[in-house]
Amino acid sequence: MITPAFELSQEDDFLIFSIRVPYTRTSEFDLYIDGEDFKFYAKPYFLRLTLPGRIIEDGREKASFDINKGLFTLRVPKETAGQHFEGLEMLTSLLAPRGSKSAKPLVEDLDACSRSEEGEEEDSDDFDWQVEQEVYTESSEQLLNSLQKYGFGNKRSGVFIRLQEELSGVIDVRNPDATTAVERRQGRLSAESAKFDPDHYLADLFEDEAIQNLLKFHPWWTKSCQAQAEQSETENFSEEEREQLRRFTNRSYLLDKKCLHHIWLSLVDIILAYTYEIRTTEGEHSVESSWNIRKLSGTLCWLETYNSIQEVLVSFGRRVLCYPLYRNFSLITAAVHDTALIFQSGKICVLKCLLDIHKIFRENDPAYILNDLYITDYCVWIQRVKSKKVTALAEPLRKAALRKVDLGLELDELEAAAVLAQEEEEGGDLKLAGSTSHSLSRARSNSSGSSEKEESEDSGSEGTDADGPPEPASTRPLIEELGESVEAELSISEPLSNTDREKTKPPGPQGTEAQPHTASTRTLLEVHLHRNPLLIVEASEDTEDD
Structure with a gap:
């Protein structure tokens, strides 16, 4: 966990905590107040302080959170009104747990340590509230300038320096702050080539009954976007969506032409991933929805920047055939068509998609960080752009000719x-x-x-050889x-002699011999399934007449 930057100040009756937590979910804060002990938790941040005086929780405490600054402010009453707390600026001493020593002893009893560890083995799953903490230090401007850029408009850097461990499951780039755009693309292409499974692809190609049903599905934008012309803008949003919009703060963006080009293409990439998710789940989000969207988007998963629509489509197509459950080229074509329809419907339809993505990421841990890096800014920015710029993207998407050979697989x-x-x-x-x-x-x-020939010959010579057996011609x-x-192996077995047959024949009841069940001239054909030979057995003539 990360120790956040913090400051303490005081008034006569209150102690004021200012804690900076820019990359956390605003709905989840945990506080613990007990005398001189203060604990604050908002994933991935944890702060534990040992105060120089006592504070209480009596209902007068107040808390606020500034979303723009990522600043959490808490006012907690002092147990003794008017008491002055000394050393609030000594942050290192405040972080030290109660009773901690400045240095470890030079000599330790190893046997005692091992006995202590054995005795506490059952409690090893309990959270260690006395975990080591370090004072937060701001990254220098020179360091931030040397780091690689990413996020909305490539305006962010240094976010993953301290959050890499917590966010390793969100993105596939190992060290994004030190990885150039070229290295990210090379890493993405290599990962996709290694992940591609020909057997999975061919199975979805030839056994596509489920995929054909998905292609027949009609997403929500095929209906709601068509009705937008008949409604006002406020009627197009649900109450939940309007509440989301109210929570966003107004921001201004200074973006040059090149930066805007990257923003538009990344938006197409994100919407493509969203349309695939909606179609393959038939509009019912699941626990995998967050994974699907961010995994199919090179922007969200590899912090990619694109230079053309064709690059976006190729990247999206490769990822569809490498990662999700359904890997079929027809689903790629359907997603491109859906995305073109969304942009053709205007920025309201695009904004509704972004709000849905924002909700999915907000409810998923730790994917919410992608809202801070991309989605929140897109939700605010798209409201200011002109509708004709949004609809202009529909035409190149419709004209795009993505072929299987373009994917390089x-x-x-x-x-x-x-x-x-x-x-x-x-x-x-x-x-x-x-x-x-x-x-x-x-x-x-x-x-x-x-x-027939044999019968005619037998009738002509009737009586001359009546006792002899007929030839099995x-x-x-x-x-x-x-x-x-x-074309198989044939094996012909020799017929059993009368003597051998008599030896193998089971005795009948009451000492009589069992009657044979085979005709004197019948040929038995036995097929072995494993080796596929034919075994030909000729049954000998019965020695006894009925």
Whole structure:
């Protein structure tokens, strides 16, 4: 946690705390007042003071917060009215916990320390209120000028110097204050290439039933933006949105032409991420909404600055195919169309999108820092721009021709290889099935012809060889045809002799032999599923007649 900058002053009856917490949520402040102990917590800031006098909490205390300055002011009554507190300017001594020593002892009993640690192991999960604190020091102007810029209009720097640990889950840039714009872009492209999963992409490409349903969804702006011409500006906002607007403070921005160009393009990038989130969740925000928006926006995730609409679309398209649940090029096209519709509807529709994003980030920890860096300024700035400048962005978005090859992920080659593999697999199955069916039909025709010929010969020579077994001529053409058509291993097993059959035959009830169930001239065809051979077994003639 971070020790905030603070000052103490006093009046006859009150002690006044001035605590600067610029990067925190205004709705979450925790205070603890008990005599000489004072604790203040507003994530990621924590302040613990040991006061030279006693203060009380009796209902007369008052607190205020200046959003522009990020300054929290608290007036707490003294327990003894008129008492003068000495040493309020000695900030280091105020930060020291009660009973702390100026230096550690030169000799320590290690065994005692280990015994103490073992005894306190059960309480290790409790928060350490006596955590070490350091006095806040302002960064010099020279240091701030040497740092890299980011945020709305690239006007911010030094924000992540002390907040890097707390904000590591919000952005993907490891050290943004020391990372140039070129290095950020190179890092983003490398991370996207490493994250791209061809299997995930192909699965969403060929099994797209859920995605087709998402493409049929009609977002809120398709209805509300069309009705804006019939309503006044105040009627376009809900009561919650109007309350959000009242909380914003008026700000002035000195922006040159180049800076404005970056601002507009970053706005397009943020709205693209928002439209994807709305479509894929069908307008129902979830716990992943904050992650989706900031992850799909290179502006929010990598502090990117863009130079053209095409750069924005390529960046957004790559991130859609690398990070979210649904990774389909049709969703990219739909998001571009939705964004064009939003800008065509004017700044009121754009502002409603920004207010929704602001709410999502405000309710998510620690994504709220992105409101301070980007979204709050966008909400204030967009109200001052001319509507024709907003609507002018719709035309280049409609005319933008984003192709799969532009994304640099070899999508065309990947899809072609997948289609070819699928066709080969299906073609092989059809070829095998067709040739087998054709061979079987030929075998059956040959078998029937041979049978008819055999019957005629048998009728002509009736009585001459009535006792001899008929030749199994009908089975041989079938075996030969299957052997030629099926490209698999064939194994023909020798038929069992009568002696072996008698050995393996189970005894029947009451000492009688079990009757055989196979015909004397039947051929058994057994297919092994794993090796795919054909096992041909000829049953021998029964030795006993019924």
